[in-house]
Amino acid sequence: MLEKNLEITVDELRHLVSDRALEGETMLLNMGPQHPSTHGVLRLLLELDGERIITCVPDIGFLHTGIEKSMETKAYEKVLVMTDRMDYLNNLGNNLCYCLAVEKLVDLDVPERAMAIRVLLVELQRIASHLVFLATHGLDTGAMSIFLYCFREREVILDIFEMCSGARMMTSFFRPGGLWRDVPDGFEETVRSFIEYFPKRIKQYEDLLTKNPIYTHRTKGIGAISSEEALKWGLSGPQLRATGLAWDLRKSNPYSGYERYDFDIPVGLNGDTYDRYTVRIGEMRQSLRIVEQVLDTLPGGPVRSDNRKFVPPPRSELSHSMEAVIHHFKLWTDGFPAPKGSVFVAIESARGELGCYLEGDGGPKPYRVHFRTPSFATLQTLPMLCKDHLVADVVAIISSLDPVLGDSDR
Numbered sequence: 398m399l400e401k402n403l404e405i406t407v408d409e410l411r412h413l414v415s416d417r418a419l420e421g422e423t424m425l426l427n428m429g430p431q432h433p434s435t436h437g438v439l440r441l442l443l444e445l446d447g448e449r450i451i452t453c454v455p456d457i458g459f460l461h462t463g464i465e466k467s468m469e470t471k472a473y474e475k476v477l478v479m480t481d482r483m484d485y486l487n488n489l490g491n492n493l494c495y496c497l498a499v500e501k502l503v504d505l506d507v508p509e510r511a512m513a514i515r516v517l518l519v520e521l522q523r524i525a526s527h528l529v530f531l532a533t534h535g536l537d538t539g540a541m542s543i544f545l546y547c548f549r550e551r552e553v554i555l556d557i558f559e560m561c562s563g564a565r566m567m568t569s570f571f572r573p574g575g576l577w578r579d580v581p582d583g584f585e586e587t588v589r590s591f592i593e594y595f596p597k598r599i600k601q602y603e604d605l606l607t608k609n610p611i612y613t614h615r616t617k618g619i620g621a622i623s624s625e626e627a628l629k630w631g632l633s634g635p636q637l638r639a640t641g642l643a644w645d646l647r648k649s650n651p652y653s654g655y656e657r658y659d660f661d662i663p664v665g666l667n668g669d670t671y672d673r674y675t676v677r678i679g680e681m682r683q684s685l686r687i688v689e690q691v692l693d694t695l696p697g698g699p700v701r702s703d704n705r706k707f708v709p710p711p712r713s714e715l716s717h718s719m720e721a722v723i724h725h726f727k728l729w730t731d732g733f734p735a736p737k738g739s740v741f742v743a744i745e746s747a748r749g750e751l752g753c754y755l756e757g758d759g760g761p762k763p764y765r766v767h768f769r770t771p772s773f774a775t776l777q778t779l780p781m782l783c784k785d786h787l788v789a790d791v792v793a794i795i796s797s798l799d800p801v802l803g804d805s806d807r
Contacts, residue, residue, distance in 0.1 A: 437802030472732025634749025
């Protein structure tokens with residue numbers, strides 16, 4: 398990765414900070430990019446009057462990989478493994494968004510069973526992501542125990558992913574047209590066991606934080622934003638719902654069969670750090686509701702389309718059919734051609750609206766791939782959210798936004 402230049406000229410500085418900083422009346426402080434509380438390689442240029450923040454300038458790009466351009470050099474099926482690496486806490490959600498875009502571009506059907514399993518696993522992924530948020534948020538605000546408890550439950554979810562795909566995080570389990578394979582024996586029992594005891598664990602988290610006077614003092618009224626401002630800044634997900642606006646793509650623009658499941662949209666009141674915490678607590682409970690409904694109504698049948706133009710033959714055919722071997726070889730070496738045209742698909746990830754723009758030119762590789770990621774929009778609000786707060790509050794604000802720098806620096 399190319400090194401990023403941290404030097405800023407005086408002329409550039411004039412546009413970032415107040416005149417008081419140039420005259421030496423206030424202090425300029427670099428927080429990051431190597432700082433545990435910035436949740437990745439995020440640099441904040443802070444202008445301080447004592448401990449109070451006058452200006453906060455976020456500086457991103459230290460993790461830039463050029464991943465979208467790399468995707469444009471791969472066949473459509475081979476792009477999938479790269480989507481896991483963007484928001485590494487929302488791997489299956491990234492898979493789903495990209496697969497939906499490919500399926501829309503080439504008009505590829507998805508079996509009912511595959512759609513249901515996709516929803517189930519994506520909701521487990523949402524819970525796992527929120528557990529990482531809660532663990533690190535608690536640690537950043539001085540609560541060590543909850544960090545250990547949240548990772549305890551996250552391990553169970555990662556074990557479920559490993560049961561399905563053989564990998565704990567970079568699963569690449571969803572494929573255009575359905576899934577890589579069906580879920581294994583014992584899957585339903587394992588998931589039901591998790592959703593049976595997990596509500597008690599959520600209650601345990603709340604007992605530690607929700608009414609804790611130290612925690613509430615550090616989060617209530619800190620980093621608040623209104624619904625109107627949140628919309629202007631392009632916020633989505635828990636950050637937007639914490640302001641009181643019940644906007645969720647799973648309800649407003651349902652995909653992958655979400656319209657079949659009953660769940661509520663948790664919202665906050667003040668749009669502050671505390672509300673962003675309570676919204677995610679509520680979302681974990683709603684995800685459990687969705688998972689239980691999927692298990693209760695899970696249909697049988699295949700888990701991948703039988704459209705052989707875009708989907709390789711089942712592995713079971715390769716041992717006795719030369720045509721299947723040839724077909725499999727051609728798809729994995731040459732790929733499949735997609736028609737000219739462009740599509741955009743958006744889903745509700747754990748961090749907000751995740752969109753995939755995909756453009757085909759008639760060949761086996763996408764002409765253009767671009768993702769609209771929630772972390773990028775979220776980080777741009779830091780100057781407003783941090784203004785007039787203390788340096789210690791910046792740590793709580795950043796963790797409440799739950800950014801992932803791989804999601805932002807593409």
